[in-house]
Amino acid sequence: xxxxxxxxxxxxxxxxxxxxxxxxxxxxxxxxxxxxxxxxxxxxxxxxxxxxxxxxxxxxxxxxxxxxxxxxxxxxxxxxxxxxxxxxxxxxxxxxxxxxxxxxxxxxxxxxxxxxxxxxxxxxxxxxxxxxxxxxxxxxxxxxxxxxxxxxxxxxxxxxxxxxxxxxxxxxxxxxxxxxxxxxxxxxxxxxxxxxxxxxxxxxxxxxxxxxxxxxxxxxxxxxxxxxxxxxxxxxxxxxxxxxxxxxxxxxx
Amino acid sequence: xxxxxxxxxxxxxxxxxxxxxxxxxxxxxxxxxxxxxxxxxxxxxxxxxxxxxxxxxxxxxxxxxxxxxxxxxxxxxxxxxxxxxxxxxxxxxxxxxxxxxxxxxxxxxxxxxxxxxxxxxxxxxxxxxxxxxxxxxxxxxxxxxxxxxxxxxxxxxxxxxxxxxxxxxxxxxxxxxxxxxxxxxxxxxxxxxxxxxxxxxxxxxxxxxxxxxxxxxxxxxxxxxxxxxxxxxxxxxxxxxxxxxxxxxxxxxxxxxxxxxxxxxxxxxxxxxxxxxxxxxxxxxxxxxxxxxxxxxxxxxxxxxxxxxxxxx
Numbered sequence: 416x417x418x419x420x421x422x423x424x425x426x427x428x429x430x431x432x433x434x435x436x437x438x439x440x441x442x443x444x445x446x447x448x449x450x451x452x453x454x455x456x457x458x459x460x461x462x463x464x465x466x467x468x469x470x471x472x473x474x475x476x477x478x479x480x481x482x483x484x485x486x487x488x489x490x491x492x493x494x495x496x497x498x499x500x501x502x503x504x505x506x507x508x509x510x511x512x513x514x515x516x517x518x519x520x521x522x523x524x525x526x527x528x529x530x531x532x533x534x535x536x537x538x539x540x541x542x543x544x545x546x547x548x549x550x551x552x553x554x555x556x557x558x559x560x561x562x563x564x565x566x567x568x569x570x571x572x573x574x575x576x577x578x579x580x581x582x583x584x585x586x587x588x589x590x591x592x593x594x595x596x597x598x599x600x601x602x603x604x605x606x607x608x609x610x611x612x613x614x615x616x617x618x619x620x621x622x623x624x625x626x627x628x629x630x631x632x633x634x635x636x637x638x639x640x641x642x643x644x645x646x647x648x649x650x651x652x653x654x655x656x657x658x659x660x661x662x663x664x665x666x667x668x
Numbered sequence: 669x670x671x672x673x674x675x676x677x678x679x680x681x682x683x684x685x686x687x688x689x690x691x692x693x694x695x696x697x698x699x700x701x702x703x704x705x706x707x708x709x710x711x712x713x714x715x716x717x718x719x720x721x722x723x724x725x726x727x728x729x730x731x732x733x734x735x736x737x738x739x740x741x742x743x744x745x746x747x748x749x750x751x752x753x754x755x756x757x758x759x760x761x762x763x764x765x766x767x768x769x770x771x772x773x774x775x776x777x778x779x780x781x782x783x784x785x786x787x788x789x790x791x792x793x794x795x796x797x798x799x800x801x802x803x804x805x806x807x808x809x810x811x812x813x814x815x816x817x818x819x820x821x822x823x824x825x826x827x828x829x830x831x832x833x834x835x836x837x838x839x840x841x842x843x844x845x846x847x848x849x850x851x852x853x854x855x856x857x858x859x860x861x862x863x864x865x866x867x868x869x870x871x872x873x874x875x876x877x878x879x880x881x882x883x884x885x886x887x888x889x890x891x892x893x894x895x896x897x898x899x900x901x902x903x904x905x906x907x908x909x910x911x912x913x914x915x916x917x918x919x920x921x922x923x924x925x926x927x928x929x930x931x932x933x934x935x936x937x938x939x940x941x942x943x944x945x946x947x948x949x950x951x952x953x954x955x956x957x958x959x960x961x962x963x964x965x966x967x968x969x970x971x972x973x974x975x976x977x978x979x980x981x
Contacts, residue, residue: 417747423777427766434765502761506820509725509755510778511747663729 420512421520428494428524439490439528440535443482447536450478451543454600465602466633471544476627477599478540480561483533484594484619487562488586491525491569496582499573514660518570525566526559533558547630553638554629560645561622567652574665593619603635618644674739676700677752677828677859678724683733685719685883693719695883697733701828706850706860708870708891710973711880717863718758720880721830725755737828751779754826758833760813764806768797768816771805772823779824791819794849811842818849828859835869847873867973879973903934903945905952906961915955921948932959 432439455471465473498504507517540546548554576582597619603611614620615636625641628634634641658664678701685694694716701707711717722728724735726742726749735742737749763771772788792798795815800808805816814834821829831850835843850860850873864870870877871891878888887894910929921944924933936943952959 417780419780419782420778423774426777427763427770427774430770431765498763501763502757502759503763505722505725505727505755505757505761506775506778508727509750509753511750511780512778513747 417512417516420510421516421523424507424517424520425524425527428490428521429527431494432490432528440532443486443532444535444539447478447482447539448543450474451540455543458600465605466631468631468633469544472546472631473602473627474600475537475540475544475546476630477597477623479533479536479558480597480619480623480626481594481599482536483529483558483561484565484590484622485586486529486532487525487565488569488572488590490528491522491566492573492576492582492586494521494525495570495573496576496579500579514657517660518567518656522563522566522570525569526562529562529566530558533562549632550629554626557622557626557629557641557645560642560649561626564645564649564652567649567656571652571655571659574659577665590619593617594623598623598635618648621645675702677703677738678861679734679736680720680724681734683720683723683735684731685716685723685728686731693883694723694730697880697883697885699878699885699888701859701861702876704854704857704859705875706854706862706873708874708877709861709863709880710867710870710877711863715880716883717880718832719883721755721832721861721863725753725830726750747780751824752827754821754824754829756817756821756829756831756834758836760810760817762805762813762816762820765804767802767804768792768808768819769801771816772819775820776823781824787825788823791822795819796845811838814838814842818846822853826858828861829853831860831862833863835864835866843869900935900937900966901943902965903936903948904963904965905932905934905959906930907932908958908960911957915957917955918948918951 451471451474454474458470462470464470495504498507537546572582572585576584596614597617598614603614603620603624606614621636621641621644624635625638625645628638628641678699680697680699683694683697684692686692697716697720709717709720719728723730724737724742726746735749737752740746740749740752742749766774769788769792772792773783776783776788789798792801795818797812797815797819800812805813808816818831818834834850835846838846847869850862854860862870862873874891876888877891877894879886907930911925911932912929914923914925914932921934924935925931926933934945934948936945
């Protein structure tokens with residue numbers, strides 16, 4: 416393993432986050448605070464409790480997942496798309512670096528940034544609502560697994576995208592709606608039967624449900640299924656990345 | 669197994685590249701680059717120079733054929749092969765927001781080399797970039813960016829250096845500096861492969877020249893031999909009395925008369941057993957055409973290059 420190369424790429428990715436601290440950290444924290452103000456105060460005044468949890472506290476796991484998903488995708492897709500766009504990818508492709516090392520470095524960098532962000536949002540949320548984490552190990556496990564999975568997904572988008580517009584397409588048109596409709600701000604048990612069934616086809620439901628269980632011990636779907644779905648999505652992403660590197664798709668052709 | 673005793677440091681055998689569109693960028697390329705030489709790869713735009721370099725460096729997948737670098741197959745043993753190569757691409761492609769120091773150290777790390785601030789400092793000093801080490805790449809001039817690309821390529825101490833159009837858009841002074849640097853690297857044992865549009869660059873620097881056209885290598889030759897073999901000579905005669913036309917008696921010499929009629933030019937093959945210079949001078953004297961001065965010129969590599977491409981179907 417060329418660990419020096421992994422470290423070199425990882426360090427550059429982390430340095431970029433610290434160079435753009437306003438965009439990487441401050442902006443998502445402000446957005447989350449606004450969600451608390453708008454959803455927590457406005458809707459929370461009408462829905463006081465869900466499953467015995469105050470509404471403000473109920474939306475915290477969903478809000479963290481929302482940021483984790485979008486930031487993981489955005490970090491990883493931009494990290495690999497930018498060198499493709501400016502042409503500096505030549506250096507990566509001509510270096511004695513394996514595909515696995517490239518993925519570890521880029522996905523590791525993107526996941527680290529989004530995990531840090533998730534923890535910052537958690538800390539911010541604790542200023543608004545009292546928080547209690549029942550299963551801290553599983554909370555971290557879901558956080559890390561989701562960050563890794565969606566960073567891999569972002570990496571795939573970054574390789575696939577031929578323009579900045581395409582880079583934004585999947586996060587804007589697919590991920591954001593799925594997250595909003597995945598039970599970030601409500602329990603899917605509150606939906607009519609038909610819509611509840613439809614919602615179960617949304618993979619984000621399982622991520623949010625599992626993550627919320629690690630906080631409050633209550634979930635919309637079973638924790639085992641949540642974990643299983645996350646691992647399946649991770650495996651699918653790994654398979655796609657493996658295919659991309661085997662064929663050189665949009666990298667070496 | 670690496671063949672360190674082989675005279676070739678790069679061996680390209682039967683390499684082809686057909687893009688998904690069906691365009692054949694390279695057709696059956698066979699080429700050996702000798703250890704420690706400066707090899708100039710010449711060819712018009714779209715000839716396949718950059719594609720060939722990109723394949724050797726691992727940036728583009730080849731369709732068929734094999735490439736070894738110091739005996740290491742570029743696919744099976746890509747780590748060993750790539751770690752020997754430094755590449756300076758044609759375009760100025762740098763992460764604009766990184767500092768000079770950070771980006772050169774990044775390149776070194778990418779190639780698996782342990783940090784060596786002393787070596788990186790030397791590279792930056794050699795390329796007159798040391799005082800800019802903390803500057804972001806975006807603030808550098810075009811010439812400095814070009815030197816930064818070279819610094820990145822040299823950061824991992826490569827044994828083979830590819831320079832793809834290194835002096836495109838570079839001013840004369842910097843070009844001279846780069847030529848001097850390339851010669852220093854060659855003296856240190858680094859093999860240099862240079863692609864260029866500037867034929868005078870190849871003429872000034874190369875030990876051997878390869879010409880590629882429409883995806884095929886049409887010639888590989890030592891520069892001196894090439895110029896000797898394919899070069900033509902010109903005999904220039906300054907006439908005492910200008911002529912209005914070249915007399916018919918001299919038609920077999922295909923002489924050219926300057927517009928003012930004061931200069932006759934005779935072009936001949938310098939490889940020929942009987943170039944005809946002596947007989948021409950005798951016949952001119954017999955015809956009463958006197959000259960006050962004479963000179964001979966060798967054709968340049970540029971003329972040879974243009975002639976070669978014209979002969980291609």
